[in-house]
Amino acid sequence: RRRETRLQVVTPYADAVRPDPAVAALVARHQRAVDSLASRPVGRLRFALPRQGAEYGLGRLIADAYRHIARADVALVNNSGIRDGLPGGPVTYGQLFQVLPFQNRLVRLTVSGDLLLQVLEHALRGAEPAAHVAGLEVWYDPGRAPGRRVTRVRLADGRGLDRGRLYTLAVPDFIAAGGSGFAMLADQPAEPTGVLDIEAVVRYLGVLRDPVAAPAEPRLHRGG
Numbered sequence: 001r002r003r004e005t006r007l008q009v010v011t012p013y014a015d016a017v018r019p020d021p022a023v024a025a026l027v028a029r030h031q032r033a034v035d036s037l038a039s040r041p042v043g044r045l046r047f048a049l050p051r052q053g054a055e056y057g058l059g060r061l062i063a064d065a066y067r068h069i070a071r072a073d074v075a076l077v078n079n080s081g082i083r084d085g086l087p088g089g090p091v092t093y094g095q096l097f098q099v100l101p102f103q104n105r106l107v108r109l110t111v112s113g114d115l116l117l118q119v120l121e122h123a124l125r126g127a128e129p130a131a132h133v134a135g136l137e138v139w140y141d142p143g144r145a146p147g148r149r150v151t152r153v154r155l156a157d158g159r160g161l162d163r164g165r166l167y168t169l170a171v172p173d174f175i176a177a178g179g180s181g182f183a184m185l186a187d188q189p190a191e192p193t194g195v196l197d198i199e200a201v202v203r204y205l206g207v208l209r210d211p212v213a214a215p216a217e218p219r220l221h222r223g224g
Contacts, residue, residue, distance in 0.1 A: 038094030
C-alpha cells in the first residue's frame, strides 16, 4: 500500500489574521496585570549598577541579599544568573526581573569548610570569577592550577575558613542542584527559605538606607 504525503508551509501574516475578540480581551486583561506588577517600585539606587567587569557592585548586592534573607553565614550567586544591570535612581520590579528572570528559589545548605572551599575553587576555576560572594573574602592565584587557586579565605567575623567546621550557605536552588558545574552541592540537603531570588533582593532593598549604594569593596582578591 502506497502512502503519499504533501507538505505545505503557510506563513500567518498578522494583517491577514482576524483577531478573536475573546482572546484579545483575555490577553489585554493579563497584560494590565503584568504592567501593574512590572511598574511597582522596589527601591532607589544612588548610582547605576552595570553588569560588567570581573566583579561588580550589583553582584555583591545580590549575594548580600541572599545571605541576609536566608540568615546564612555566606552566600553565592552565579554570574550567569545575573542577566542585566540596573539604572541609577528609582528601580521597578520589571527592571529587577530583567536582572533575575529565572525565578529560582533561595535555599540554605549546611556545608563543611572543606566543601565550601571546593565551591570557591570552582567559582574561580576560569580566567575570570564565575560567581559573587557574601560573608567572606577570598584571595586567589589564577596562575595556579584550577582546584588549587584559593590561597586564603577570611570570613565576615575576621576568622579564617575552618575545613572541619560547618557553615550555612545561601544559593539559588539551581546551584544547589549542581547547576553551572557546582556538582559538589548536588547531594547536600537543601532547606527552602520560601523566597524567590528576586523577592530576596526586593526585601533586602527595603531594609537598606535609601538611596541604596551597592558594596564597593572587592571580595575576590586576585594575585594570591
